Amino acid sequence: MTTRSLLQLTVILLLCGSRPGNAQEIYAGRYKAVFTAAPQKVPTAKIPDGPLAGNGDIGLTLGGNPDNLCFYLGKNDFWRAYPVYPGGGIALPGWLELNISALKGADYYAEQVQDKAFIKGEFTKNDLKVIMDAWVSATANTVVASFTATKACTLKALLKATKGNTSVNTSGTTQGIHWVTRSFQNTPLLEWPCHVAMALKVLGAEQQNDGSITLKPNQKVTLVVTIYTNQDNPDWKQKAITTALATTQNTLVQLREQHEAWWKDFWGRSNVRIGDPFIEKYYYASQYLFGATSRGNKFAPGIWGPFVTRDSSAWGGDYHLNYNYQAPYWAAYSSNYIDQTDNFDQPLLDYMEKGKAHAKALLGMKGIYYPVGIGPKGLVTTRWPLTPDEMEKRYATRENTIDGGYKFLGQKINAVFSVGNMLMRFYSTYDRAYALKIYPYVLECANFWEDYLKFENGRYVIYNDHYGEVMPNLRNKGVWRNMLGDFNSTLSLGLVKMLFKGVVDLSTFLNADAGRLEKWQHIVKHLSDFTVAEVNGKLSLKSVEKSPSPWHSGINGLARVSIHGLILPGGVCGPETDSAFNQVLLNDVSRWKERMKAPGEWANTLGNGIETCFPAAVRVGYDADEILKQLKDRITVQSLPNLWITAEGGGTETLAAVPLTINEMLLQSYEQVIRIFPNWNKNKDASFDQLRAYGAFLVSSKQEKGEILFVKMRSEAGRTCTIRNPWPGKAVQLFRNGRKAEILTGKTFAFGTKAGEKLELQKAG
The missing domain is CATH 2.70.98.50 (putative glycoside hydrolase family protein from bacillus halodurans)
Incomplete structure (x- = not known):
């Protein structure tokens, strides 16, 4: 976007934002x-x-x-x-x-x-x-x-x-x-x-x-x-x-x-109100573009959504399963757009029989094994070119029968990536009908990984599932196979841990496969630790434990791909889960700034990953004001006049970037613990209405002059609510359906709820 365009937009937004609000106002209409x-x-x-x-x-x-x-x-x-x-x-x-x-x-x-x-x-x-x-x-x-x-x-x-x-x-x-x-x-x-x-x-x-x-x-x-x-x-x-x-x-x-x-x-x-017109503009534009792109009762959108302007768009506009397909939905769950995500699961369910056939024929495994790209109605989009001549022209090798002629690109984890979205929705709704719908898919993923994992020296290990795509191309010509051999990829370990924690929760919720719980819990407990090494006196994350690839085997710190396993969609790491390991991740985020050569390059997201790295930095607790500054620089460097934030490697996934970053600053609930304004500058006023938290709670709150004024919730599923005390060290008055109820105390407290119950927390006295 040009400087002139930005100035014109800013003037218009200031004029629009000067109008007094009213109860009927659609706040997004300011932008x-x-x-x-x-x-x-x-x-x-x-x-x-x-x-x-x-x-x-x-x-x-x-x-x-x-x-x-x-x-x-x-x-x-x-x-x-x-x-x-x-x-x-x-x-x-x-x-x-x-x-x-x-x-x-x-x-x-x-x-x-x-x-x-x-x-x-x-x-x-x-x-x-x-x-x-x-x-x-x-x-x-x-x-x-x-x-x-x-x-x-x-x-x-x-x-x-x-x-x-x-x-x-x-x-x-x-x-x-x-x-x-x-x-x-x-x-x-x-x-x-x-x-x-x-x-x-x-x-x-x-x-x-x-x-x-x-x-x-x-x-x-x-x-x-x-x-x-x-x-x-x-x-x-x-x-x-x-x-x-x-x-x-x-x-x-x-x-x-x-x-x-x-x-x-x-x-x-x-809605959210954070007093920052620039960020709010892109927050609401991203929500609009997602609403225009995805409808729950229709076909799921591909990489470019319905905004296709020619045949043979990049990557066929397909459902790319190693994050591109999943990422556009990540902000929809906390933004309370659950029905907009109804279309997500069907292509995955439709491919299950083919996935079973791939697992059996190519690996001799149970469960499902998916290539990198599929389409609707059981379509595979990522076959290698069908003739050796075309294969040589595009990939510098005549071997078009790699992995049976399908692009798996060295990755076994593609099917599990989508379990992350399924679990986000399940934890956000505790909808039994939805759990029954996805359970067969999650179970087949568990079948595959229960078969694929190796138990060695008291831990489960993962061979030959690769941190990044490994494939022939015009640059590496005949040597691409020398890059195969990753051992304990951070991406794989994180997503497999997420999978088995999730299948335990689903099985318990549905009272299904009780006889397998012990094995699954054993995997969660004994899966290999994430590998770390020392850099300048501080521990840093390694991409893999071992690899023949110099790129994979280095000490790369927390980055887009490892975030997928650990934080998004993995959800198995953070301050709430393991504060000591979270400090390692926080140290890595602090190094992102050291590697910058120009504004907008923070976290190396000009290529891919803006929707991943910024929310992850929020989750691990990096400074909120610095995150917003870097986010503004990144948007300014690479976005379009229609307010679509662009990336080199994909399209619709960037629509989650700003909404998810802001939602995570205002409300977090991973590991089933609700935290209000967990990473927001206490000196900046902000409010949010009806963001969705794990446990099926709709949450609203407001911070003004450094003080949280209230926390309002509606319980959809009648589950126990566990929440970090919004007023540390103070007693909290709970209201149920407008009437005073319990007094709650402690750093974190829990209380039972009923489906449909309206709840409010205020500082006692």
Whole structure:
């Protein structure tokens, strides 16, 4: 983002933030993204920089100049179900092209209005101004774009389906509705067919055969595009056409009301107020973009969500299982967006039979063994190139049968990564139906690792599960196998410990497999310790205990990959778990600053890991003000005008970075102990409403002038609440449903609750 853009945004935010609050205010409405120039990265293989709107299934990306605007229309369930990328992966249905020749050379202005989820545009040339309003219905498969001009001009609207990449395309007109289709079907190795239809209706004017529409002065013209796939409806083409035919101005009014009500409910789930407009701006923008990207009852988003602007996007836009797929959801649990995560588990469950086959055929093991990348409906996306020639071209070796032709990249842990998300949701809700849903998956992971672990000299050890991806490429040519052989990777040890602690908790909760608890508990107790070594008189974390790879075997300290095992999603380390070991991790975080060469490089997150390293620094107790300073520098160096914080290696995972960092500063609950403002400057006022804590508690609190004023909670599951005393050394008055109850004392105390009970803690007296 340019300095000019940042200054423009800051002025707007200050003006918006000066309005007095009221009970009906959506706090997120204070912040929006502003664009004063046409997007430069649309289309792209990664994250576009244009204004974005979406409903968690359909994504709208605005590209182009005022005289040639283009609405790229992505959809989370439109895939070319082919096992190799490029070529396979999520695909682009098409776009709506809007030509207004009278606006050639016009000034560009647009807003991404996040509280109500629409895009506003104003394009001005001399005395002609065209005003645009575009949104993706939160409750229907419908995209709406309205245009109003101050003087007469011509708009040419052309709905187009993407061609190529083996797709079959058709188009036509039915009762004035122009429609296009795109299909992937009947080609070798395609695992399942996928079809999409898009239909265009014009309201408020007549459209000519060539797509031309006359915009009369101050008369609104509305374009409606309905989009359906065969995943939505078996009669997908007819559904798109009939839905477009049935759309009227009256139905659009109702749709807009439902749309705004959905987003009002979304913003009412939780909020934070920290007195820092810059961080709040990116906090709420990230929440908006996640809400626009993921919808619980739809297909899960891939690396780029529904904001796909071309076929063959990077990494096929797939579900990359060694953190990219999991990370976008990490802030959703504490932010109380549980229903937005409903889509997470299905692709993992759908791949289980293939995962069992991989484990048996390739390793001779029980349980499940997953490659690095999958897609929906049991799709594998990460086969090696199918011919030796293509393999040599891309990876400098003709051997395309490594690991049976699948990319495991030396890592056995891919399936377990996702258990972290499952456990986050389970601990956050204690929902029995959800526990029953995920238990078979978690159990198969336990089956694999119970079989794979070796018990040697009184401890369980892990051979040949690698800290990082190990694979042939153009740089290491024939020597990549010399890097294989990691022993006791920190990543593996942390995630396996998380797995067995979790399966014990699930088994106990469901009263299932009681006969296996003793073995699982033995693994948790006797799993190898994390390896440390001395650096300048202080202990530091090693990535692995032993490795033939110089990169893996060094003393690298706490870093993105080891954080995945220990803290996120591992959750097996921190001050509450082991204060002495936490000091080692805290020492390592303090060294991140020493390695910086320029602002924004803290924790080496320009490549990957902003969503991992910043919350981890909070968890281990690093200085909150320094974390926020470094976070601001990192965002300033690498983010887009639409407020999407970017990374070199991925897209949607960065949406968790700011919300999770702030949520962890204000509320922590790992290891089932609730801590209020655990890592926040006591001299800075802040408040939060309805953040979700482990134990299924919704928590609200406020800190003012260095004092926590109250702690309010609602118990969803009726579990015992264990909480660190918010007023150290003081007695605490507990209120139950508004009435005085117990007096609580001590550093940490626990009390029983009932499902639905409202609780409040105040300093006694």
